[in-house]
Amino acid sequence: MTILFYDLVGHDAKRPFSPHCWKTKMALAHKGLDATKVPTRFLEVPKVEGGVSKTVPVIRNGERVVADSFAIALYLDEAYPERPTLFGGEGGKATARFIERWSQFTIHPYLMTVLLTDLHRMQDEANRAYFRESREQRLGKRLEEVVAGRDEGLAGFRA
Ligand SMILES: N[C@@H](CCC(=O)N[C@@H](CS)C(=O)NCC(=O)O)C(=O)O
Incomplete structure (x- = not known):
């Protein structure tokens, strides 16, 4: 039985780009587990496994469906204790949780401003429209306006 792994892609199914999905990919590799990737575009995410989550990664392992990269890592460590551990105990x-939160609040926001228009370009037509609308609503600005501030934010990001 292979694990099904719903992985976010754009127009080109061979170019997965979600940092959260990459965490799951690395976790599966570390555990030495094979998975069948299901290339998933933004507009398909709400339909994954009957709408179990608003985001990917999601995995199915037999009857078990798990969403969220951290929850998936915890599940894989619990389900396969005989394989190399991801966490090595409670500490x-x-x-790992600390680093995840830190990167989420420190690294991700700036990278998002740098990458927005590239991510937009990577989508097919329907997903491009979704990406623009959802991100502009969230950020209160046009994508191009957000990306225009990237040089200004670079020194702060590097620091
Ligand atoms: N905390 C979640 C975050 C997952 C997440 O934000 N995934 C994004 C892709 S990077 C997503 O599926 N977004 C769907 C959307 O924006 O419609 C995790 O670690 O898995």
Whole structure:
């Protein structure tokens, strides 16, 4: 039985780009587990496994469906204790959670401003429209306006 792994892609199914999906990919690789990738575009995410989550990654392992990269990592460590561990115990889980939150609040916001228009370009037509609308609503600005501030934010990001 192979694990099904719903992985976010754009127009080109061979170019997965979600940082959260990459975490699951790395976790599966570390555990030495094979998975069948299901290339998933933004507009398909709400239909994955009957709408289990608003986001990917999502995996199905037999009867078990798990959403969220951290929850997936916890599940894989629990389900396959005989394989190399991802966390190495409670201290490792807490450290990993800290790093996840830190990167989410420190790294991701700036990278998002840098990458928005590239991510937009990577989508097919329907997903491009979804991406623009959802992100502009969230950010209150046109994508191009957000990306225009990237040089200004670079020194702060590097610091
Ligand atoms: N906390 C979640 C975050 C997952 C997440 O934000 N995924 C994004 C892709 S990077 C997504 O599926 N977005 C769907 C959308 O924006 O419609 C995790 O770690 O899995």
